[in-house]
Amino acid sequence: MKIESTSQLASIIRSQIDSMRKAGKATHVSNVNSKKNAANNKSHKGKKDLGSLIVQRVAGISLEDPHRRRKAFRAFLESVLLDELGDRLIADPQFFRMVEDIQNQMQADTELAPVVEQAIDLLLASSTQNSSAM
Template identity: 45%
Template structure:
């Protein structure tokens, strides 16, 4: 059985959104407003991509942790895109990003897909 890493990440994001909504005591009206605020126009996604690539370019080419940092940067951007930029200031957000990144990096079934994603990020024009 082949696992699609994008679908798996989407499932993780959906679970986090449900838990975040439950923790915040979101009402249906609030949930709809939050969902609308999270939908990103193409321009915003382009800007997000540029910011991610700028952060990746800032990682030293000889950094022994470069591949891990590139993947973590991608996961952080994906979560911020899905859950809202305001999470960047949340005390537990970076720990959550590190935990998710580490879990995905250590998952043997995703190894090839993760390496392919990292290679694509490193070869993308910045």
Template identity: 50%
Template sequence: MTSINASAQIAALIRSQVASLRKPSGPATAKKQTKQGQLQEERDIAGLIAQRVLVIDPNEPQRERKAFRIFLESVLLAELGDELINDPAFYQMVEDVQLQMESDPELASAISQAARLLLAPQKNS
């Protein structure tokens, strides 16, 4: 296993796919500002994901699928814009994307691994 965990790899894949749909960004100063704010944004997203995953019922039969769904929704909202949170078509798109990802055996394995990491008890270090 590499030093980058499965959830980070999947997030990077999703971000690269979304970025390929966008137009090139502006001047270098805008890129610098983006890099400075990116770490805080990633922390915010990670915290939101952790909070939402915590409320999944431990007895839920589709617990791993729901955890990954939360992760996928959060990454896509961060990349495409929070205004989509009120758009029912967004949630259908997320479902379609998740089903497509799950249909690939290798990706399904990585998704399962990422979900287990999302659901793992948090340790205070």
């Protein structure tokens, strides 16, 4: 059940990206993605590796950080979007603005906000379990 909630949220994000592409709102992103499709398919490591990366990134956020919850969800969003669109976007400052916009919209949406909060709880719980196992 825990993994399913996070996977559902990742599916929502991917679905939103596809909708943006179809609507022509993400022309730049589409162009980057279409150029990378072949390479991205070959280098895609799978959901398990993505999950491990997310847990590792969240575990790196200080327990005392007052913005830990927001940063955990941002790490999740960045990881999912980079996995979907390609790692080259990490060098594009527009990518981080896009992530910020998506995060703000998701957390402001009355239907999505509870799912986001649940995902944050799961991310923090997973990262805590992972760091205590080390």
